[in-house]
Amino acid sequence: MYLSGHRRAMGPTKPCSDMHGRQICVNLVAPTSISAYRRPRLVTRAQVDKADDHAVAVIGRHKPTYKNANFPTDGEGRTYHLGTKEGEVAPRILSVGSVSRALLLSKLLDPPTPGRPLFQRTSSRGFLTITGRYDGEPVSIVSTHMGQPNMDFVVRENRAIVRGQMAIVRLGTCGAVQRPAKLGDLLIAAHGSIAIRRNPDYWTLMDGRESLLRASNSPTRNGTANGTTTTNGNSGAATYGGFSGPKPYMTSLPVPANPQLAALLAAEAAQVVGPDRVVEGLNASADSFYSSQGRTGSDFDDRNEGLLADLVAAHPDLVSLEMETFQLLDLARCSKGSIKAIGMCVALAERYSNAFLEYHKLEELEISGGNAALRALAHVSLDGPSEAEAETLKEREVQYVWN
Template sequence: TQLGEMSDANFPKDEFGHVYHLGIGPGDVANRIIMVGDTHRAKLLADSIEGYEIYSDYTPPRLFRIITGTYKGIKLSIVGTLMGIANMDFCVREIRAVTKGPLYLIRLGTCGTPSDEVSLGDVVLADKCVGIIRNPNFFHSTEEEKEGIDPYIFTKPVEASKPLFSGLKSEVELCLKSFESISHVGVDASADSFYSSQGRIDSAFDDENEAVIGDLMKKYPETKSLEMESFTLFDLATCCRKSEIHAASVAIVIAQRKSGEFLETSKKVLLSRVLGIAIADTLVGIEA
């Protein structure tokens, strides 16, 4: 893709309709999309979904990755979104800007779990998401001002698209039948940091985060996953005014925060491949 000169400071596009950060234009991305944070996982899925015929694989200068092809005769994209709130925001808004009609977005992520009911290598399907935000006003206040200000803000929950969630749940349960892994339904908490707002202790920074996971579990006892993008995806999907966006999310548990264990890479890769196929089947199974 050759990007031209951008115009319009409000929503920059070039003369071909390419958007500024993803570098894609009309026709370059499908309305059914698998979203992953890791661009190598995007390629791994594209290579693992048998019968997926890739017709474009684009990495813009900002290093997102947009793979588009057909699966079972239906146009399907796999997008490497990179990590965090801002990157998911670029992806959802710029994909919305170059597509027409309903969008179906399913995120396949990795996550930590704060729950002792969930094991390494299990899978969490988010029926709703909350956000955890490190509150700068707390850290830049005097001791006196800090009274009544919380170091972390927990948002209200935002729900997954019900039909997409239930289709995804069936496909995920089916695909895990021959594995040790179990799928759980729960609240996903998407944090604005892998570290501070996920309760990781880092003596190099003033984070005041010893209580953040306990406070989260008090407020949302059904929390089963901790990651960094699904809340933004659900938030924007439900706030979209231009046609509908249906969003759902599933994550592989790679960090058990109570026991301190971390999943080995080969298991993460195997589960990614199997879940990628389950998500592709969910997306092409939708009657749009």
């Protein structure tokens, strides 16, 4: 009674109990057209029969159908990673790192329409989208998680389902790189952001150089006995230039933030926490939490002991170090004018003193920063859909959760 018509049992049904003491029967199932030695990888789905409190776990594939490999959406038009579709996400977006922060800041929103709850959707990849209103304007809060690839998902997939110009503010946590930035301050990337990337070519060439030196020190090499030439007659030092080539870490040139949104955010933040707790400057986004942010340890050969000092020397206006803002600003720059973006972070750590903020103070700062970010989003001017987009929307009869 637990197998649908297009499935057949792959093995015996075995009774067991769950954590509540309910009996569970596990059936292994697969499409009848697939032979036993070509069955797909299995994932688990549980079904509970409330009538007799009997649970059945059915193992099989349960995925939407996607047709466009270039930009996958399902039959409802939902995006691949965020799982939202047109009409569920507002043009004004607050990007936060964690789901818990998204839920916390959603308390600042009004319902999208009177008498209805906030719109919420969590995708299969764990991205949470919440849509409501702030100061009367439709706003969405999206949990972005960590790292530049996740920010790439958020920006690109929301851009695909939102019509008209967009504004995105990132509210995260960061390390304060140098004074005047200090614990608990709101650090705004008004000067834009650079990117820091660990350069694997450094270690590859280092390994190659060491192999070459070992080979060149063999008793005879290309007719010589002094180990100073390679097989092509060039010296090892000359071939690698004494290994003065790639550095272990690469930094990009700065990408700008939107000046209008940056000014609005700075003004709103100063009203919420006071001007002495707001610092504007340059941000740096690293491709890792550890090596590319100058965190040292003995387990790995990271060659990053002087990284922070080098960054400060090269960028005197650098104030914050995190992992997402660069990708946001870079995509906004390349959006053909369709996205205004800025990043702001709570200084959770002082990298110059090694101090860390007490976590019981973080929630109050998140709410303060969230209010400032939402105010800036509500007040920034945005261009609406073009005439062609407006006509297309009429034809498709898109349903917006805030209408």
